Amino acid sequence: MGLRTLCLAWRELNEIEYQDWSLMFKEANSTLVDREWRVAEVCQRLEHDLEILGVAAIEDRLQDGVPETIETLRKAGINFWMLTGDKQNTAIQIALSCNFVSPEPKGQLLLVNGKTEDDVCRNLERVLLTMRITKSEPKDVAFVIDGWALEIALKYYRKAFTELAILSRTAICCRVTPSQKAQLVELLKSCDYRTLAIGDGGNDVRMIQQADIGVGISGREGLQAARAADYSIGKFRFLKRLILVHGRYSYNRTAFLSQYSFYKSLLICFIQIFFSFVSGVSGTSLFNSVSLMAYNVFYTSIPVLVSVLDKDLSEKTVMQHPQILYYCQAGRLLNPTTFAGWFGRALFHAIVVFVITIHSYAFEKSELEEVSMVALSGCVWLQVFVVTLETNSFTKLQHLAIWGNLVVFYMINWIVSALPRSGMYTIMFRLCRQPSYWNTMFLIVAAGMGPVLALKYFRYTYRSSKINILQQAERLGGPILSLGNIEPQTRALDNDLAPLSISQSKNGRNSVFEPLLSDSPNAVRRSFGPGATFDFFQSQPKSSTYSRNKDN
Amino acid sequence: MKLSLKLEDQQQNQNPILFKAKIPIAVFGLPFLSAFSATHHHAAAASDKLSLSLRTHFPTGPSLKLSYNTPTTTANSGAGKMDTSPKPKSKSKKPKYSRFTQQELPAWKPILTPGWVIASFVAVAILFIPAGLLCLSASERVVEIVDRYDDECLPDSYSNKGDSFIQSKDTNKTCVRTMKVPRKMTAPVFIYYQLDNFYQNHRRYVKSRSDKQLRDRSYADETRDCKPEDNLDGDENEPIIPCGLVAWSLFNDTYKLSKGNKVLDINKKDIAWKSDTEIKFGSDVYPKNFQKGELIGGGELDETKPLSEQEDLIVWMRTAALPNFRKLYGKIYSDLEANETITIVIQNNYNTYEFGGEKRVVLSTMSWLGGKNDFFGIAFLTIGGICLFMAINFILLYVCKPRPLGDPSYLSWNRNPNGL
Numbered sequence: 001m002g003l004r005t006l007c008l009a010w011r012e013l014n015e016i017e018y019q020d021w022s023l024m025f026k027e028a029n030s031t032l033v034d035r036e037w038r039v040a041e042v043c044q045r046l047e048h049d050l051e052i053l054g055v056a057a058i059e060d061r062l063q064d065g066v067p068e069t070i071e072t073l074r075k076a077g078i079n080f081w082m083l084t085g086d087k088q089n090t091a092i093q094i095a096l097s098c099n100f101v102s103p104e105p106k107g108q109l110l111l112v113n114g115k116t117e118d119d120v121c122r123n124l125e126r127v128l129l130t131m132r133i134t135k136s137e138p139k140d141v142a143f144v145i146d147g148w149a150l151e152i153a154l155k156y157y158r159k160a161f162t163e164l165a166i167l168s169r170t171a172i173c174c175r176v177t178p179s180q181k182a183q184l185v186e187l188l189k190s191c192d193y194r195t196l197a198i199g200d201g202g203n204d205v206r207m208i209q210q211a212d213i214g215v216g217i218s219g220r221e222g223l224q225a226a227r228a229a230d231y232s233i234g235k236f237r238f239l240k241r242l243i244l245v246h247g248r249y250s251y252n253r254t255a256f257l258s259q260y261s262f263y264k265s266l267l268i269c270f271i272q273i274f275f276s277f278v279s280g281v282s283g284t285s286l287f288n289s290v291s292l293m294a295y296n297v298f299y300t301s302i303p304v305l306v307s308v309l310d311k312d313l314s315e316k317t318v319m320q321h322p323q324i325l326y327y328c329q330a331g332r333l334l335n336p337t338t339f340a341g342w343f344g345r346a347l348f349h350a351i352v353v354f355v356i357t358i359h360s361y362a363f364e365k366s367e368l369e370e371v372s373m374v375a376l377s378g379c380v381w382l383q384v385f386v387v388t389l390e391t392n393s394f395t396k397l398q399h400l401a402i403w404g405n406l407v408v409f410y411m412i413n414w415i416v417s418a419l420p421r422s423g424m425y426t427i428m429f430r431l432c433r434q435p436s437y438w439n440t441m442f443l444i445v446a447a448g449m450g451p452v453l454a455l456k457y458f459r460y461t462y463r464s465s466k467i468n469i470l471q472q473a474e475r476l477g478g479p480i481l482s483l484g485n486i487e488p489q490t491r492a493l494d495n496d497l498a499p500l501s502i503s504q505s506k507n508g509r510n511s512v513f514e515p516l517l518s519d520s521p522n523a524v525r526r527s528f529g530p531g532a533t534f535d536f537f538q539s540q541p542k543s544s545t546y547s548r549n550k551d552n
Numbered sequence: 553m554k555l556s557l558k559l560e561d562q563q564q565n566q567n568p569i570l571f572k573a574k575i576p577i578a579v580f581g582l583p584f585l586s587a588f589s590a591t592h593h594h595a596a597a598a599s600d601k602l603s604l605s606l607r608t609h610f611p612t613g614p615s616l617k618l619s620y621n622t623p624t625t626t627a628n629s630g631a632g633k634m635d636t637s638p639k640p641k642s643k644s645k646k647p648k649y650s651r652f653t654q655q656e657l658p659a660w661k662p663i664l665t666p667g668w669v670i671a672s673f674v675a676v677a678i679l680f681i682p683a684g685l686l687c688l689s690a691s692e693r694v695v696e697i698v699d700r701y702d703d704e705c706l707p708d709s710y711s712n713k714g715d716s717f718i719q720s721k722d723t724n725k726t727c728v729r730t731m732k733v734p735r736k737m738t739a740p741v742f743i744y745y746q747l748d749n750f751y752q753n754h755r756r757y758v759k760s761r762s763d764k765q766l767r768d769r770s771y772a773d774e775t776r777d778c779k780p781e782d783n784l785d786g787d788e789n790e791p792i793i794p795c796g797l798v799a800w801s802l803f804n805d806t807y808k809l810s811k812g813n814k815v816l817d818i819n820k821k822d823i824a825w826k827s828d829t830e831i832k833f834g835s836d837v838y839p840k841n842f843q844k845g846e847l848i849g850g851g852e853l854d855e856t857k858p859l860s861e862q863e864d865l866i867v868w869m870r871t872a873a874l875p876n877f878r879k880l881y882g883k884i885y886s887d888l889e890a891n892e893t894i895t896i897v898i899q900n901n902y903n904t905y906e907f908g909g910e911k912r913v914v915l916s917t918m919s920w921l922g923g924k925n926d927f928f929g930i931a932f933l934t935i936g937g938i939c940l941f942m943a944i945n946f947i948l949l950y951v952c953k954p955r956p957l958g959d960p961s962y963l964s965w966n967r968n969p970n971g972l
Binding site for chain 1: 875916932
């Protein structure tokens, strides 16, 4: 039944016996060699002839929302392993109750038991064989291994065990010690998996530190796990939001920020390189030092700082379609191909700016300071539109940052142009009065952004990526139905069949409010399943003697 | 000047205001309004709320307020409040909810629908094609006469030895050329000299000047960057004013124009930028030791005129960005009729033969876009045309191969439900 049992018994001790025993106990406690074994031996001497009083059974409850979290994250393509200190039966019961494995006949549990090397070897081989055969079938197969067998497997049969680890999506390891937990994480890391370890007790600290991402649940057992972790959350179910919402957004934003920073610097560098071809390859800098310094600090940094508010898909959509997380894995948004795309864009824009500038400002208009400012203005205008095109959601701050940036550019240059001692005296004023300056700006923006826009539109409509499809579905309103399930199971069907009601007008201009903290007043409450009333801890200390209640 | 004091009747509300005052003060001559108030809470014992605030008090315009309140000890500032400190009263550690920190700011989320994209391409095409035609017509109206003379003005005996022709003092450097006016040129007509293959944008050249020296008499010794044209014969007490390679290579060909037998007056005033003549080149700085060295790089300067009046020098010192450039020589304030013959008497002094440079004289009228430059017109037309072409393509694609946006059946996990 999966209850934790505690047996109570009693015996009367007399004084002399206790004194003798106490001495032996003290001695055993202070030995340097084999202390645990000595202490256990001494305790054995005391524990005999006991009269049983009774048995207490404790039901260990799972936390709120654990089964749903695991199911959603499974759909997102994340494999789950349970590492616990409980015994096998308890662990299996808990796994069944929280969606870890499906009950028979859909799911199958393969046990790897054994106390000796041969035993373990045979079991391992058998399980491996079964795994290889059932790999092609849509069966839910998981293996169960306990601490002893794990020790032997890791020491003697590491290769076979690694293969088993790669083949299986789910695993349950019971009676594992903290160091074994860390070893398992290390094993998976060496197979090039990205690992996330989540736990709440002091015995999980090693595992948390070993994993790529460590998440600690701060709560009942204290703050050790939370302190050692990279991220600390309050409940297990927050993991879903951590990965699907925050993790995804963070990845998108980081990918954009890093590639954009390269792009804007490459733009200036390419223009300087092209200018050197017409200046006798002597190393003349087209841009003066004030402009170069201000470019990186003032003219191009503010729009990207505000890009941390960018959201490509709303949370509701992501929660409904956790499979979208696949699109973030394997570096889909930040890899040599995408980087080459930005590099090419920088080169193309540099060519556009350079060619247009030197042809518009030729012959009698050709003056070094003016040409420099025209080229710089062209770059800044292009940046503004590039950021606009790459941003998915425009809050007021983003509008302010992007367009305000342009205004700041002109203001800074007007101020510098008003200083008589600067090399740029009156340059910007002269330029802004010339119609050819504004013509040049329009030309640069149109020539630079036209192909980019056309390419993006073409890819968006005719070669949509999954993110794009979901974006369109979301913005244009209407239900987003997910017709297929990855794991068809008799249990709860996809909740997506209920049409989502998003209110919007047809042309896609919405104000969509998205709560990030699920307790915020604007959160849309959706009940995923029967209100679970269990507490769950992923790993248990070896001896757990206290009861947990459902807590909020 | 107004001081107001407000005391409330205690029975009226739960948190009566004990004392409230608003005092206008002035800081650095700017008007401020300071306010002070103390309230007494009956319900929470011993929690008197004290608040101080300072607000700008301009007669018009936005105001900025700084306020300090106890006992929650939050200090708010600015026109928009962002309160993210936890309330000590309730036991919950949840941070105070605010739209910004929870990323719930209302957002406009546009997507690229076919309508918008096609409309924007068409709009660009509609704007650019007429603009291109306008620019082309402006460029067409400009009348320009260009005449290359450096090869023609070299006598046959010195062909291939142009540098020795220039450097020798005995040769006659006068050269007479004729030009025909193709269309009527309305005044003012601008005279430029055009140099090709002359790299005024070379790094050593651009560096070799001293703006401080040009501006101010007291900085006559600031010739650090001007090597090798900094001192006369290496004597530190004899700085060259203006120093540097840019000034040393001053262009010194001269042109005299005449129409038939009537001499055309060339106005050489106001050819340089006003900001240069007023600020950058000082009116108390006189040329000294200029072009006195062994190597002569260009023209000489009148030592009695201050630099702010040496407009040729000022025009020359505005370094050009490209190796082929034109600089203003002068203006003619009379019309030139079509088919007239203009005679130019050129003094071919400047040595471009050494490095294979070319010299041309240009007469041109101006339009609102500047001189003759077909680039704008062609570029606008090209880009407008390409945009129109793209728009038509997209319309055709949309009509022939419609693709419903946001169709979830295209999601790959909906296409093969049994595996990914």
